[in-house]
Amino acid sequence: MRSVAKWPTLPRVTAHDDEYGRHNLFSDSGYYNTTGSQDTTVVAGSEDDYEDTRPSNRWHGGLDFGLLIMRLALGGTLGAHGLAKVFGTFGGPGISEFAHQLAGEGFTSQLTLLSWLGGIAEIAGGGLLILGLFTPAAASVLLALTALAVYLKYDNGFFLDGNGFEYHLMLAAMAFGLLFTGPGRVSLDVNTRWRRNPVPLAFLGIALAAAAVVVVVVVFR
Known part of the structure; x- marks a missing residue:
């Protein structure tokens, strides 16, 4: 039986609770992508994989x-x-x-x-x-x-x-x-x-x- 593989953590697209209420396009969508074989699954990085260190009032120039x-x-x-x-x-x-x-x-x-x-x-x-x-x-x-x-x-x-x-x-x-x-x-x-x-x-x-x-x-x- 082949082991389940997980891709490396994907870069964050937006903060989970950023300035305009947008969400991460991968982890928040619940999207799972499968490869050609049924027993190998690639899962997008979960919310816990990320840590948003940006200040909430960061200047946007x-x-x-x-x-x-x-x-x-x-x-x-x-x-x-x-x-x-x-x-x-x-x-x-x-x-x-x-x-x-x-x-x-x-x-x-x-x-x-x-x-x-x-x-x-x-x-x-x-x-x-x-x-x-x-x-x-x-x-x-x-x-x-x-x-x-x-x-x-x-x-x-x-x-x-x-x-x-x-x-x-x-x-x-x-x-x-x-x-x-x-x-x-x-x-x-x-x-x-x-x-x-x-x-x-x-x-x-x-x-x-x-x-x-x-x-x-x-x-x-």
């Missing part, structure tokens, strides 16, 4: 730096818009003029309240995104605001001399993407579960953002 740049760009842009709408900074309209602008977009109910809600949401969401704090909530808020802007400007066309929806669509895409990527390690969320595994909360954030847009359109417009 380009990835984390790129996510930081995205957060600063999106959070800074919309945060500045919020300050302009609420306090009139950067030559902005202030609350009264912003409420008048909303009336021009077809909103008819509680314009001052809606102006405050929109402006404060941009300031708070932008600030949290810059810090990388409660990132799923911040990205969801900014996604709702930018998606609403796309909805309001959709009839203007994609460009229309700067009054189309392409700018807001780009911002919405950035918020959408950050929901799935998480904030990266250069953030206050670095040790949170939603930074390590952002996907479940991403779908929840998209649903809440869509619901917020519907509520604003139905109630205030």
Whole structure:
């Protein structure tokens, strides 16, 4: 009777519980491969054969730096818009003029309240995104605001001399993407579960953002 042979331990493809919840492609699949004869079996290395010594918050260089740049760009842009709408900074309209602008977009109910809600949401969401704090909530808020802007400007066309929806669509895409990527390690969320595994909360954030847009359109417009 021939003895059972086992291949040398295969190199680890990913950590069993790595940053994005991926698994080892061999040991976690339960895959067994047999040779031509029935009594010789080759078994992929088991989980016990591996020891992951990588630090859980290891710097990923380009990835984390790129996510930081995205957060600063999106959070800074919309945060500045919020300050302009609420306090009139950067030559902005202030609350009264912003409420008048909303009336021009077809909103008819509680314009001052809606102006405050929109402006404060941009300031708070932008600030949290810059810090990388409660990132799923911040990205969801900014996604709702930018998606609403796309909805309001959709009839203007994609460009229309700067009054189309392409700018807001780009911002919405950035918020959408950050929901799935998480904030990266250069953030206050670095040790949170939603930074390590952002996907479940991403779908929840998209649903809440869509619901917020519907509520604003139905109630205030």
